[in-house]
Amino acid sequence: MPELPEVEVVRRGLARWVADRTVADVDVLHPRAVRRHIAGADDFAHRLKGHRIGAPSRRGKYLWLPVEDTGSAVLAHLGMSGQLLVKTQEAPDEKHLRIRVRFDDSVGTELRFVDQRTFGGLSLHDTTPDGLPDVIAHIARDPLDERFDADAFHHALRRSRTTIKRALLNQSLISGVGNIYADEALWRARLHYERPTATFTRPRTSELLGHVRDVMNAALAVGGTSFDSLYVNVNGESGYFDRSLDAYGREGEPCRRCGTPMRRRPWMNRSSYFCPRCQRPPRPSRLS
DNA sequence: CAGCACACCTGAGGGC
DNA sequence: TGCCCTCAGGTGTGCT
Structure with missing residues (x-):
């Protein structure tokens, strides 16, 4: 089960392999994976397409990727079995592949959200002035955060x-x-x-x-x-x-x-x- | 309003 | 072999 350390390592991986890339296309393969995105899967995909991804942040077990110039961010929670994978486009689909994000560049890799038990998911939310997705404003800072109180x-x-x-x-x-x-x-x-x-x-x-x-x-x-x-x-x-x-x-x-x-x-x-x-x-x- | 039970999921593993 | 039960557990919701 991913807890804070696991999520932090994922965040670092995203910072290296996904940040500063522009989304070309998004496939939502299972509606439950975007259930926290109230406007639905099509809206989720449309609002990402053509936008550049910023540097990922994390609070507790949540992590998010700013969507540049939109005042919003992709919020991710891995639930109990979720994984964010960076794979070559040729790699065969995972059995529990839920969401695929392709990029508008020649790197040759894509981002995949894979989740057997579908407790996790991705969603888009407005960010507060300090960059936090509004729906996780109630989540306390974590003990590795230097501003933890x-x-x-x-x-x-x-x-x-x-x-x-x-x-x-x-x-x-x-x-x-x-x-x-x-x-x-x-x-x-x-x-x-x-x-x-x-x-x-x-x-x-x-x-x-x-x-x-x-x-x-x-x-x-x-x-x-x-x-x-x-x-x-x-x-x-x-x-x-x-x-x-x-x-x-x-x-x-x-x-x-x-x-x-x-x-x-x-x-x-x-x-x-x-x-x-x-x-x-x-x-x-x-x-x- | 704080505290708590429960729904939501799927696959592994054990018992029979 | 196969069926059924239990267990794994983070979060949001709704009830007391």
Whole structure:
């Protein structure tokens, strides 16, 4: 599942292989891939055709490509299985090819949006004065953004009657963290996923944020190393990062700190992985 | 209004 | 062999 580091590597690939090229033609092969573009597939294609693509940006798991001279941008979310691939025009279509973008140049490559489970998609939106697509104005800055507001995040934790993993996955408080990196950061911070946030001290919040950044930077470092070689990461063919995970998916395997078998618990229609010894559950609270 | 459940998808994998 | 069930999970929506 693409989370922030994966999306950032895709963004870098787009900056290298797609920015500054002019769109010749767009094929939407599956309507669901543009479902967030309310005006429909034909409108999406028409509004891109003939326009030059600017430098890609990212916030959390969203990335966008400015469409020059239009005040709009192509917003992309990869969902759970989406990939943005740069392929030669001769390459055979992928089984789950949803959108193809051809360019008006002689480079010989095209941009493809491929998505098996169709949770992701592309859409065109007006941009706010600071260049952000209007529909993601509610998405918080991510922890790798130098303007991420750690104080605001901490105060939101204090204010909320929620638990820490819910807060980490709440993209309006902190963006870019998904189920995998949430479990990883909580394991590193020795925090149980159901710990209430209202009592977090500032040092505890800071330490957790540090672990979130560390685990993301580690993934980014791995993904960033091979990104120059080909289109390896922008096309995702080698899969997502070879993550060396300490918590996620390790049910029954020994905790890498204390050796206690890791556990998996159903949680919000997904799973939480944790060490029952390092990450003690909070005492039941009478606060409702 | 905050918090939470649920719909949306498809393919892999396990049980029988 | 094949059918059915479960699981994977980010986001927007709608309900309490």
